[in-house]
Amino acid sequence: MRKTITLQEFIMDAQAEFPFVSGQLTRLLTDLGVAAKIVNHQVNRAGLAGILGEAGSENAHNEAQQKLDVFADRTFMRILTAGKSVAGIGSEEQEDYILCGDQGKSGKYVVMIDPLDGSSNVDVNVSIGTIFSILRRVTPMGEALSDQDFLQRGTEQVVAGYILYGSSTMLVYTTGSGVNGFTLDPAVGEFFLSHPKMQFPETGSIYSINDALLSEANPATQRFIAGCREAPELGFKSRYIGSLVTDFHRNLIKGGIYLYPSTKSNPNGKLRLCYECAPLAFLALQAGGAAEDDLGSILGKLPENLHQRSPFYVGSVHLIQGLRSCWMENQ
Ligand code: AHG
Ligand code: MN
Ligand code: MN
Helix, strand or coil: CCCCCEHHHHHHHHHHHHHCCCCEEEEHHHHHHHHHHHHHHHCCCCCHHHHCCCCCCCCCCEEEEECHHHHHHHCCCHHHHHHCEEEEEECCCCCCCECCCHCCCCCCCEEEEEEEEEHHHHHCCEEEEEEEEEECCCCCCCCCCCHHHHHHHHHHHEEEEEEEECCCCCEECCCCCCCCEEEEECCCCEEEEECCCCCCCCCCEEEEECHHHHHHEEEEHHHHHHHHHHHHCCEEECCCCCCHHHHHHHHHHCCCEECCCCECCCCCCCHHHHHHHHHHHHHHHHHHEEEECCCCCCCCCCCCCCCCCCCCCEECCHHHHHHHHHHHCCC
């Protein structure tokens, strides 16, 4: 019988293989797994919130019931702050970054997070996710963190991953040596390794874009999508859920390309560089896929601010190459 490996065992084995990996990172990854289970539990109860929340709409701690993305944000903040390995957190839900204990003077790592991605899908019971990115602090230990600790290139990521709250709940992450996916068994409350060494198929037949943006999108994107549509022999399918994590995950398994383009009214697109594009780009490259913005590398971009937006194209290498050819034709 095949041995089942839990997320915790997997993290510990990885630490043993790389003696230079500190216990702090192991602790941090473990904490992310714990927070994922708490948020998952709440996500699963989302449809009941209106019924169970009727009595004054307060939870067990006498707090007013929160929207799920605030709940997710608070949960990750609380658990990561308590763990001592995180010096600071940049979150989609917070205007400015948060310094953890002692003004961020201790703790080796900085976390960037989209606590709940695709949250407009919560009300209609469609899969949503969490995206996270872990960076090493740049400021020496013992000093207060500054902007430069948060505004780092994607190439500096130590870990990137996501949690997908879907028909099953999965945690998928990379530490820079491949991508592994774990599925939560709700009966025992453990993540088990279910998708070892995930790989983007080299090509695929899925394109994912918000079709309503197309008339406004840059000409390369327009040409690429027209090419997919005008060649029925290629068998392209359009699939767009509107939860980035979910669209990314499907394309990673089946092969495809996700596009959130620059448009006339939004030259930087919509998605955020630090906690949406960069972590998914790192995962894509680690899984043998590719990721770009209008000009080239996503991972090489130095963010100017925490919530900076970026056009984003990610998926199977052949499809990204096809898109790149459309940019060339344009010049
Ligand atoms: P978030 O819920 O974190 O704000 O992210 C929403 C994002 C992403 O998940 C999704 O792919 C995209 O917005 C959808 O945007 P459109 O509705 O413009 O297609
Ligand atoms: Mn998001
Ligand atoms: Mn979000």
